[in-house]
Amino acid sequence: MGIVFRKEEMKDIQSASNVNIVQAPAGFEGPGFFATKLDHVVGLARKNSIWPLPFATSCCGIEFMATMASTYDLARFGSERLSFSPRQADLLMVMGTIAKKMGPVLRQVYEQMAEPRWVLSVGACASSGGIFDSYSVLQGIDHIIPVDVYVPGCPPRPEQILEGVMSIQTLIQNESLRRRNSPEYKQLLASYGIE
Amino acid sequence: MESKPAIQEDNKQYTTLNLGPTHPATHGIFQNVLTMDGEIIVDSEPTIGYIHRAFEKLAEHKPFYQVTPLTDRLNYCSSPINNMGWHMTVEKLIGAELPKRVEYMRVIIMELARIADHLVCNSVIGVDTGAMTGFLYVFQWREDIYEIYEEICGARLTTNIGRIGGFERDFNETAWRKIKKLVTDLPAGLKEFEKLLVRNRIFMDRTIGCGPISAERALNYSFSGPNLRAAGVDYDVRVMNPYSSYQDFEFEIPIGKNGDTYDRFMVREEEMYQSMSIIRQAMEKIEKLQDKTSFHADIPSFYLPPKEDVYNNMEALIYHFKIVMGETDVLKGEVYHCVEGGNGELGFYLISDGGRQPFRLHFRRPCYIYYQAYREMIKGAFLSDAILTMSSMNVIAGELDA
Amino acid sequence: MDKPTIDQVAEAINEKFGDAILSKEQQYDFTVITIDKSILVSLFRFLYDDERFQFRYLTTACGVHTPDQPKPFTMMYQLHSLVFNLRIRFKASTTLNDLQFDSLIPIFSSANWMEREAFDFYGIRFKGHPKMTRILNVEDMDYHPMRKEYPVEDLTRYDKDDTMFGRDKANFKKLN
Numbered sequence: 008m009g010i011v012f013r014k015e016e017m018k019d020i021q022s023a024s025n026v027n028i029v030q031a032p033a034g035f036e037g038p039g040f041f042a043t044k045l046d047h048v049v050g051l052a053r054k055n056s057i058w059p060l061p062f063a064t065s066c067c068g069i070e071f072m073a074t075m076a077s078t079y080d081l082a083r084f085g086s087e088r089l090s091f092s093p094r095q096a097d098l099l100m101v102m103g104t105i106a107k108k109m110g111p112v113l114r115q116v117y118e119q120m121a122e123p124r125w126v127l128s129v130g131a132c133a134s135s136g137g138i139f140d141s142y143s144v145l146q147g148i149d150h151i152i153p154v155d156v157y158v159p160g161c162p163p164r165p166e167q168i169l170e171g172v173m174s175i176q177t178l179i180q181n182e183s184l185r186r187r188n189s190p191e192y193k194q195l196l197a198s199y200g201i202e
Numbered sequence: 203m204e205s206k207p208a209i210q211e212d213n214k215q216y217t218t219l220n221l222g223p224t225h226p227a228t229h230g231i232f233q234n235v236l237t238m239d240g241e242i243i244v245d246s247e248p249t250i251g252y253i254h255r256a257f258e259k260l261a262e263h264k265p266f267y268q269v270t271p272l273t274d275r276l277n278y279c280s281s282p283i284n285n286m287g288w289h290m291t292v293e294k295l296i297g298a299e300l301p302k303r304v305e306y307m308r309v310i311i312m313e314l315a316r317i318a319d320h321l322v323c324n325s326v327i328g329v330d331t332g333a334m335t336g337f338l339y340v341f342q343w344r345e346d347i348y349e350i351y352e353e354i355c356g357a358r359l360t361t362n363i364g365r366i367g368g369f370e371r372d373f374n375e376t377a378w379r380k381i382k383k384l385v386t387d388l389p390a391g392l393k394e395f396e397k398l399l400v401r402n403r404i405f406m407d408r409t410i411g412c413g414p415i416s417a418e419r420a421l422n423y424s425f426s427g428p429n430l431r432a433a434g435v436d437y438d439v440r441v442m443n444p445y446s447s448y449q450d451f452e453f454e455i456p457i458g459k460n461g462d463t464y465d466r467f468m469v470r471e472e473e474m475y476q477s478m479s480i481i482r483q484a485m486e487k488i489e490k491l492q493d494k495t496s497f498h499a500d501i502p503s504f505y506l507p508p509k510e511d512v513y514n515n516m517e518a519l520i521y522h523f524k525i526v527m528g529e530t531d532v533l534k535g536e537v538y539h540c541v542e543g544g545n546g547e548l549g550f551y552l553i554s555d556g557g558r559q560p561f562r563l564h565f566r567r568p569c570y571i572y573y574q575a576y577r578e579m580i581k582g583a584f585l586s587d588a589i590l591t592m593s594s595m596n597v598i599a600g601e602l603d604a
Numbered sequence: 605m606d607k608p609t610i611d612q613v614a615e616a617i618n619e620k621f622g623d624a625i626l627s628k629e630q631q632y633d634f635t636v637i638t639i640d641k642s643i644l645v646s647l648f649r650f651l652y653d654d655e656r657f658q659f660r661y662l663t664t665a666c667g668v669h670t671p672d673q674p675k676p677f678t679m680m681y682q683l684h685s686l687v688f689n690l691r692i693r694f695k696a697s698t699t700l701n702d703l704q705f706d707s708l709i710p711i712f713s714s715a716n717w718m719e720r721e722a723f724d725f726y727g728i729r730f731k732g733h734p735k736m737t738r739i740l741n742v743e744d745m746d747y748h749p750m751r752k753e754y755p756v757e758d759l760t761r762y763d764k765d766d767t768m769f770g771r772d773k774a775n776f777k778k779l780n
Contacts (some may be wrong), residue, residue: 139260
């Protein structure tokens with residue numbers, strides 16, 4: 008015997024299941040089949056299941072906590088599963104000042120990540136050193152690792168961090184499967200001295 | 203509590219475990235190289251400085267009013283306290299007298315900042331015991347406090363709130379309404395949060411007796427703030443050396459007994475209620491004041507005039523020019539001013555040689571001083587307790603590493 | 605016990621360490637006593653133990669560099685008697701050739717990192733310190749950055765145009 012719902016209860020359930028589902032990529036459709044490009048499917052899957060590694064060092068990390076918390080809720084973008092192990096992470100989110108003492112650590116974390124990997128530099132300090140133009144601060148993490156998206160602000164608002172994540176999503180969706188094998192990409196990594 | 207297994211001095215093989223600097227449980231970047239006997243910590247070697255940003259050197263190269271953004275980034279969980287501590291230091295140096303209304307407004311902002319600071323710390327203690335729910339609950343209240351900051355200064359976290367001599371503008375109606383709403387609603391919210399943790403058996407088992415420190419050792423390590431009070435010493439700068447008219451307020455200083463994680467948690471909880479009471483009192487006092495409009499002191503050589511006056515008024519233009527170009531004469535001398543920050547006595551030791559920049563500015567950063575005791579506090583504890591001890595001490599990387 | 609005045613404290617110090625007191629002045633709400641660095645530990649031990657004062661809380665300590673003074677390096681110590689709510693500041697200076705103070709760790713455990721910080725920033729050494737190494741900066745740094753002769757900026761920056769940003773060329777050349 009099934010569960011019988013009253014009419015007003017049904018309404019609640021329907022509204023609760025009002026979940027957005029991503030659009031299928033363009034392709035050919037017919038009875039029982041759907042054909043599309045592998046790139047598109049992989050991009051779609053990767054885009055909506057990013058596992059970020061929060062590399063939160065200072066103030067921006069607190070704004071990241073706000074982004075994770077209930078009001079802004081990063082989970083809406085499929086990124087609520089934080090991967091604290093670099094081996095399983097897709098996205099390295101560098102939030103906060105990276106001092107020279109920290110530089111080698113950051114680089115090691117990047118090297119430990121498996122391809123494909125993306126880097127989001129959150130805040131002025133990570134992007135350029137910010138207001139800390141001093142002897143101990145690395146003037147932008149792009150001196151040691153390649154960066155995909157920069158988020159400005161000191162610290163950026165959670166909305167800005169979300170926009171940064173969405174920009175990363177766009178990059179991921181449109182990335183060719185062969186990009187990581189391309190000579191340009193290898194040259195980029197070589198310019199940073201990363202194998 | 204059962205006693206912890208004693209550390210045996212035999213020829214056991216110890217494990218060396220590197221905790222940090224990017225370990226997620228360390229909330230920031232601290233490194234501890236632990237010597238472990240199974241699950242028990244035999245010794246630890248802390249390394250800090252992973253976000254050393256040279257605040258003190260930078261401050262020597264910035265005019266007084268530009269040091270405020272640096273102070274934001276010390277203890278970034280409660281930036282307004284740092285900002286105002288710095289403003290009061292400069293005001294002490296130049297001998298400025300502030301109207302009562304400004305002092306009470308400052309008290310409101312500082313107490314809001316204290317609540318915001320303690321909310322983060324306590325919810326994170328919850329997260330470290332495995333209770334994520336409390337964190338999600340209280341961050342809504344923190345967002346409300348951010349909204350109040352935004353009404354007043356336009357920024358959320360690194361506020362740069364206020365100026366030397368007062369505030370850059372008066373609080374608007376929305377700000378007052380939001381403050382009133384917060385102090386009305388927050389007690390119920392906090393009660394809800396406490397219901398999850400305070401008498402929760404798991405939470406109590408994890409935190410009671412975890413990372414204790416005696417009052418004597420705490421004083422020897424120059425503890426201050428909630429961590430010292432949890433150990434049973436009622437030292438609070440707001441009472442011992444009142445600043446910004448704290449002597450006009452009635453409030454209690456909660457103290458603990460054992461100096462363990464649970465006591466630190468409870469002291470912070472109670473302090474939030476006391477802060478709300480102070481905010482209510484301050485709002486009543488502002489209502490009663492004759493003065494309804496002043497929001498800064500009358501110190502034209504340090505407080506920037508409004509922009510309209512700069513364009514239309516000769517005198518204002520001169521002062522504007524003098525402040526911005528650094529032509530203002532500052533007294534020579536050295537001054538120390540301390541405020542009760544989120545973590546304890548936040549001091550500013552300023553030496554002025556009469557120039558527009560500080561000759562030397564030393565921050566007495568409570569975190570930096572009491573984090574030294576961490577090594578002693580986790581000796582003989584379990585690894586998981588060490589994490590809890592760290593989060594309950596509220597070690598903020600920005601403040602620690604300057 | 606009655607609360608002693610700060611003058612009584614100064615008197616008692618004068619009585620006990622008379623010839624080692626170099627000056628006493630009032631800086632805002634603080635009495636600042638400049639002492640010879642040889643009496644540091646015995647003075648702090650006296651103030652700690654004496655029941656009349658009980659200065660048992662080391663608020664802060666830091667180094668100061670004043671290049672134009674005959675003794676350019678100064679250590680500032682601030683003590684607090686929590687029982688009587690008295691605060692006092694001590695200063696002791698030394699020259700570059702004799703850049704060493706006695707460590708206060710036997711009296712105050714908190715002095716440990718304050719002294720390491722002074723070493724890191726100014727190169728001031730502390731006799732009897734168990735681990736006199738850099739604390740905030742990288743281990744292989746070869747200068748003490750808070751000394752006045754060194755610039756605040758990163759010396760390896762190449763992206764700044766000197767003519768536009770007013771970078772201190774003199775300092776830059778000296779180091780390279």
